[in-house]
Amino acid sequence: MTKHIIAFIALMMLSVSLSAAAVTNSKANNGNLIMQDIPAIPKEIVDNLSRYQNVRSAPFRDFSQDGKSIYISTRFGDVSQLHRVDKPGGARHQLTFFDEPIGSISRQPDGDTIAFTMDAGGSEYSQIFTLNPKTGEAKMLTDGESRNGALSWSDNGGKLAYQSTKRNGRSNDLWMMDTQAPEKSRIVLESKDGSWWGPVDWDQKNINLLVQQYTSASNSKVYSLDLDSGNKTLLDGSDDSPSVNFALSYAKGDKGYFLTTNQGSEYQRLAYRDFSSGKLTVITKDIQWNVSEFSLSKTGKRAAFTVNQDGISQLYLLDTKNFKYQAVQDVPIGIISGLTFSPDDKHLAMSLNTSQTPSDSFVLTLKRSATQYADLTRWTFSEVGGLNTELFVVPELVRFKSFDKRQIPAFVYKPNKSGPHPVIISIHGGPEGQARPYFSSNTQLWLNTLGAAVITPNVRGSAGYGKEYIGLDNGFNREDSVKDIGALLDWIATQDDLDASRVAVIGGSYGGYMVLASAVHYSERLKAAVDIVGISNFVTFLENTKDYRRDLRRVEYGDERNPEMNAHLQAISPSNNVDKINVPLFVVQGQNDPRVPVTEAEQIVKAMRDNNKAVWYMNALNEGHGYRKKENRDIYQQAVVLFFQQNLLN
Numbered sequence: 001m002t003k004h005i006i007a008f009i010a011l012m013m014l015s016v017s018l019s020a021a022a023v024t025n026s027k028a029n030n031g032n033l034i035m036q037d038i039p040a041i042p043k044e045i046v047d048n049l050s051r052y053q054n055v056r057s058a059p060f061r062d063f064s065q066d067g068k069s070i071y072i073s074t075r076f077g078d079v080s081q082l083h084r085v086d087k088p089g090g091a092r093h094q095l096t097f098f099d100e101p102i103g104s105i106s107r108q109p110d111g112d113t114i115a116f117t118m119d120a121g122g123s124e125y126s127q128i129f130t131l132n133p134k135t136g137e138a139k140m141l142t143d144g145e146s147r148n149g150a151l152s153w154s155d156n157g158g159k160l161a162y163q164s165t166k167r168n169g170r171s172n173d174l175w176m177m178d179t180q181a182p183e184k185s186r187i188v189l190e191s192k193d194g195s196w197w198g199p200v201d202w203d204q205k206n207i208n209l210l211v212q213q214y215t216s217a218s219n220s221k222v223y224s225l226d227l228d229s230g231n232k233t234l235l236d237g238s239d240d241s242p243s244v245n246f247a248l249s250y251a252k253g254d255k256g257y258f259l260t261t262n263q264g265s266e267y268q269r270l271a272y273r274d275f276s277s278g279k280l281t282v283i284t285k286d287i288q289w290n291v292s293e294f295s296l297s298k299t300g301k302r303a304a305f306t307v308n309q310d311g312i313s314q315l316y317l318l319d320t321k322n323f324k325y326q327a328v329q330d331v332p333i334g335i336i337s338g339l340t341f342s343p344d345d346k347h348l349a350m351s352l353n354t355s356q357t358p359s360d361s362f363v364l365t366l367k368r369s370a371t372q373y374a375d376l377t378r379w380t381f382s383e384v385g386g387l388n389t390e391l392f393v394v395p396e397l398v399r400f401k402s403f404d405k406r407q408i409p410a411f412v413y414k415p416n417k418s419g420p421h422p423v424i425i426s427i428h429g430g431p432e433g434q435a436r437p438y439f440s441s442n443t444q445l446w447l448n449t450l451g452a453a454v455i456t457p458n459v460r461g462s463a464g465y466g467k468e469y470i471g472l473d474n475g476f477n478r479e480d481s482v483k484d485i486g487a488l489l490d491w492i493a494t495q496d497d498l499d500a501s502r503v504a505v506i507g508g509s510y511g512g513y514m515v516l517a518s519a520v521h522y523s524e525r526l527k528a529a530v531d532i533v534g535i536s537n538f539v540t541f542l543e544n545t546k547d548y549r550r551d552l553r554r555v556e557y558g559d560e561r562n563p564e565m566n567a568h569l570q571a572i573s574p575s576n577n578v579d580k581i582n583v584p585l586f587v588v589q590g591q592n593d594p595r596v597p598v599t600e601a602e603q604i605v606k607a608m609r610d611n612n613k614a615v616w617y618m619n620a621l622n623e624g625h626g627y628r629k630k631e632n633r634d635i636y637q638q639a640v641v642l643f644f645q646q647n648l649l650n
Contacts, residue, residue: 023609029620029631036605036617039646041638049641051385052445053634058083058092058380059351060338060361062107062114064133067342070349071095071114071133072361072380073102078630082116084133085361088379095133101628106151110343115141115151115160115179121592122624128162130179141182142166147548148175150198154206161188161199161209170547172196174211176227189225189232194551200247203254210247210257213237216555217432217463217470222247222259235273236261236280244268244467251320252300260291266466270294270305272323283323290464295339295348296320302370304348306336308464310397310409311436315350319370326371328364332357335436348373356392358382358439385441391416392444395437395456400491402460403483409465410457410488411437413447419497421453422504422527422648425488427518429509431461431481431556432470442637450644453498459484459514475558475565478538479572482517489525500525504648506640508532508626509596516574516581516604523582528647530640532588533596533625536604537576538569546594578607584647586616588636590623616643 026035058074061082073080074092079101083092096102096116103117103126112133117126126149127142142148146166153160164175167187174197177185189211191197200210200222211223211232221237222245236245236259246268248258256275260268263280268290270283284291284307292313293306303318305325313336315328334354341348346366353359360382365374395411402408415421424446428435435456443454458465459481461473473481485505493500503526507515512534519529535541542553542560558565570576585608589601598619608615618639620632627633 028635029629032620032622033632033635034617034619034621035635035639037614038616038618038639039642041635041642045638045641045645048449049445049634049638051387052441052449053630053637054383054385055358055387055441056382056384057353057358057439058085058361058382059359060340060349060379061105062340063342063349065107065110065112065343067344067347070361070363070379071105071107073105074380074382075630079628082114082131085379088363088377089381090379092380095136096131096138097136104149104151106153108157109153109155111157113157113179115153117149117151119624121622122590122626122628123592124594124624128160141177141179141185145169152199152201152209154202155204156206159202159206161202163196163198165548172198172548174199174225188227188230194554196552201249201257203250205254208254210250212247214552216552218242218244218467219555220244220246222257235259236263248294249296249303251296258294258296258303260294262467266468268292270318281323283318283325293337293339295341297341297345298343299345302345302366304339304341306339308434308436311335311411311434311458311464317348317366317371317373321370324371328373328376330373330376331362331364335438349379353439355394355437355439356389358384358441387441387444389439392439393447398491400487402487404480406460408457408459408484408487410455411435413443413454413456414497415447415451415453417451419453420495420499421451421497422499422502423492424450424452424454424644424648425485425503425505425518426454426456427459427485427505427507427511427514428456428462429507429511430463431473431510432463433510434458434462434464445637445641446644449641450649452504452644452648455488455492457484457488474556476568478557479517479521482514482521485514485518486522489522502527502648504528504530504644506530506532507534509534512596513538513574516585517572519581519583519585520574520577521580523580526583528586528644529581529583530586530588530643531601531604533590533593534587534600534604535596536600536607537573539566539573540575540603541596541600542569544597544599549595575603575607578604578611578613581608581613584614584616584643586640586643587618588627589617589619590625590627591619591621592624595625 058072061071069086082096105116114131119126125147131138148164150163161176171191174189196214209225211225213221219242222235223232225232243263245261270291272281290308292308296303306313316325318325338351348364351359361379364376393413395413399407492498505515505518512531515531539560560566605617
C-alpha cells in the first residue's frame with residue numbers, strides 16, 4: 001500500500017471521526033430519551049416550568065353500575081390510570097396500576113366488568129382487557145400482537161364487538177367475542193377495500209349490529225349487520241354521491257337509528273332514519289354547525305348532543321318523541337366530551353375543558369321533562385401545579401384573508417402585557433383536525449415564560465367548517481394550506497402588538513409537515529421551527545406508515561403509486577427541499593410511532609446535517625405518536641423553551 005493511499009485513508013477516517021464528533025449525544029430517563037445537539041437545559045428553565053408540568057386532568061369515563069360513583073382517568077405517577085370517585089369533590093380511588101396509560105373503556109351493561117384498551121410503548125397496537133373494579137384483577141383477551149379497539153358490548157353484556165387487524169395485520173375487520181371464552185373470538189365482517197369497519201350499537205335482541213364503514217373524511221357509510229346470517233344492509237351513504245354518515249345509536253324499540261350526516265348540507269347534522277318508512281328526518285336543520293357528541297338515555301326517551309360552534313361546544317337536550325331540543329345554558333364556555341347518561345337516566349355526565357381549566361368531570365341533574373334540567377355539579381377538581389388559572393389568557397377568535405380571499409379562522413392568545421410580542425404559530429395535525437380553545441399548560445407556559453403570543457390557526461383542510469373546507473387541501477392542492485400560513489404571516493405584520501420579525505412555528509404529525517413546509521417557503525420570515533412526529537416526505541411516509549392506515553391516508557394525500565401523484569408528492573416534500581430551509585429546526589420523534597415512522601424524522605435530520613444546517617433532534621425509545629409519559633414530556637417541553645429562547649427571543 002503506497003504512502004498516498006495510506007494518507008488518503010487516514011484523511012477519510014479523520015473526516016468521518018470529525019463528522020461524527022459534530023453531533024453531540026446525550027441520554028435521559030434510563031436511556032429512553034436520546035438527544036442530539038441539544039444543549040444542557042439550565043436549571044432555571046427546569047424550575048420555572050415545574051408548576052406548568054404538574055397540571056393534571058380528570059376526564060369522565062363512565063358511571064358505576066349503581067350510578068352512585070363515576071370512573072375517571074387521571075395521573076398520579078407518570079401516566080394516566082383509571083380511578084373511581086364516589087361523590088363530588090371526593091377522593092380518587094386508583095383501580096389500575098400499569099406502566100402504560102389506559103386507552104378507551106366500556107362498562108358491561110348491567111354489570112361491573114370494565115373492558116378497556118392499552119398498548120405498549122406508544123405502538124398503538126392496543127390490546128383488549130377486562131377489569132374487575134372490586135378486586136383490581138385485569139385479564140388480557142386479545143392476542144398481544146394485533147391492533148384492537150372500538151369496543152361495543154351487547155345489550156345483555158354477553159358479547160363484545162370490536163375492530164381488529166388480527167386476520168392479516170393489515171385489514172381493519174369487525175370481530176366479536178364472548179369475554180368468558182376469548183379464544184373463540186371470530187370475525188363477522190371483513191374489510192376488503194382498505195376501509196375501516198367498526199361496531200357502534202347492538203339492537204335490543206342482540207341480533208343486529210349498527211356498523212360503521214370509514215373510507216375518508218368525505219366518505220363514510222352506515223350498515224346494519226345481521227349477526228346470524230352475516231348479511232349487511234346499507235342504511236346511509238353512497239359511492240356515487242359520497243357523504244359523511246356516522247352511526248350513533250339505535251332508537252327506542254329499534255324502530256330506527258340516530259346518526260350525523262352531511263347529506264344535503266355542508267355540516268354534520270343530527271338525523272333519524274326510520275326503518276319501516278326509510279324516511280330520514282334531519283333534527284338540527286336550523287343549526288349550521290357540526291353536531292359532534294351524542295348520547296341516548298337508557299329508556300330512549302331523551303338524548304343529549306353537542307354542537308361545535310366555531311370551536312366552542314354548545315350542549316342540548318333532546319326529546320326523542322317529538323325531536324324538540326333545548327340548549328343547556330348553565331355550562332361554562334369550553335369543549336364538552338364523553339356525554340353519558342346514568343343507569344337510572346337521572347343524570348348526564350360529561351368532561352368539560354376550558355381555556356382556564358383542564359378536563360374535569362361534571363354531572364348535570366335532569367328533570368322529568370326530557371329537555372329540562374336542574375343544576376350542574378363539578379365532581380373533580382384537578383391540580384394545576386399551584387397556578388392561578390384565573391389569570392390564564394382566554395383566546396380571541398379572529399379571521400384573516402388568504403390568497404384566494406377565503407377567511408381563515410384562528411385563535412389568538414396574547415400575553416397580559418404590552419407588545420409587540422414575539423409569535424408562536426401552533427399548527428394542529430390531522431389534517432382533518434381542528435384547533436379549539438382547549439386548556440393548554442404549554443400555551444400558557446409560552447405566554448408567561450417567553451412573553452410570546454400564540455396563534456392556533458385552522459387552515460383549509462381543518463374539520464368543523466363544512467365539507468367544502470375540509471377538502472380544500474386534498475391531493476394536488478396540498479400546498480394551498482401552506483399558503484394559509486403565509487397569509488397568517490401577512491396578517492401578523494398588520495398587528496401593532498405582534499412582532500412580525502420574531503415568529504416561530506410548531507406542530508405535530510401533519511402539523512409537523514406544515515412546520516417543515518413553512519420553513520421551506522417562509523424561512524426568511526421565521527426564526528425557529530419545531531417539527532413533532534411530522535411527515536418529511538409523503539412518498540416514504542405512505543410507503544412506511546403501518547399498512548392498516550395506508551389506504552386510508554392515500555385518500556387524503558394521494559396515491560404514491562400513481563406516477564403523476566408520486567412526482568407531485570416528491571416535489572412538495574420538505575426532505576427534497578432542504579436547501580430552502582434556512583431556519584433553526586428542532587425535530588421531536590417517538591421511536592415506536594406507527595403513524596409517522598421514525599424514518600421520517602431521521603431523513604430530515606440527516607438532510608439538514610448533510611447541508612450543514614442547524615438541527616436539534618430528540619427521540620424517545622419508549623414512545624409513539626407523541627409523548628405520553630410525563631418524564632419524557634417534561635424534558636421535551638423544557639427543550640422547546642430553551643430552543644425558543646435561543647432562536648426566537650434572541
